[in-house]
Amino acid sequence: MGAPKQKWTAAEEEALVAGINKHGTGKWKSIQNDPEFSHVLAARSNIDLKDKWRNMSVSATGEGSRPKSVKAVASTPKGEKDKVLDPTNRIPESNVSDDNSGEKGSPNDKEDEARENNDDLISKKRKRQIRNRDHALRSRERKKVYLMELQMQSRYLENECKRLQHASIYFTAVMQRIIISTYKSVLP
Numbered sequence: 001m002g003a004p005k006q007k008w009t010a011a012e013e014e015a016l017v018a019g020i021n022k023h024g025t026g027k028w029k030s031i032q033n034d035p036e037f038s039h040v041l042a043a044r045s046n047i048d049l050k051d052k053w054r055n056m057s058v059s060a061t062g063e064g065s066r067p068k069s070v071k072a073v074a075s076t077p078k079g080e081k082d083k084v085l086d087p088t089n090r091i092p093e094s095n096v097s098d099d100n101s102g103e104k105g106s107p108n109d110k111e112d113e114a115r116e117n118n119d120d121l122i123s124k125k126r127k128r129q130i131r132n133r134d135h136a137l138r139s140r141e142r143k144k145v146y147l148m149e150l151q152m153q154s155r156y157l158e159n160e161c162k163r164l165q166h167a168s169i170y171f172t173a174v175m176q177r178i179i180i181s182t183y184k185s186v187l188p
Contacts, residue, residue, distance in 0.1 A: 008052060015040040016049055
């Protein structure tokens with residue numbers, strides 16, 4: 001399978017935190033490929049970085065999972081980019097300014113991404129439902145058109161049969177007259 005698990009060193013943890021400060025959370029490949037940290041994190045994959053950060057964040061609070069009303073941010077002056085310095089530095093959400101909510105690496109990114117992913121899943125599901133409904137409507141319309149064409153062909157063929165029946169009756173009558181006139185001319 002994979003290489004055996006190696007215990008994280010303090011230097012690796014410091015490099016991870018510094019990489020998150022520089023690139024932001026979720027930029028694991030960028031942190032791993034950054035020359036400043038790549039020599040320290042060479043034995044770690046981007047998945048290892050993500051898992052370690054999650055574990056560091058969870059263990060810092062002492063909780064099983066991160067509560068929704070708490071964010072990991074550094075206390076920086078307003079207007080500066082919020083940086084994650086240490087997963088133990090947590091402040092309640094009510095104290096976080098919304099000035100930097102759209103910047104990369106801001107704490108709102110994860111929640112926004114999760115909300116967008118959820119919205120994407122819902123919108124994908126909704127699009128699929130609409131597409132399926134449209135296909136069903138088109139299928140029903142095609143069936144209606146097909147049935148109407150069959151009815152028209154049926155009426156046409158019925159009329160043709162009636163016309164041929166009338167023609168057959170007419171020609172039968174004509175043939176009988178010819179036969180009768182032939183008998184009259186032959187017999188004296």
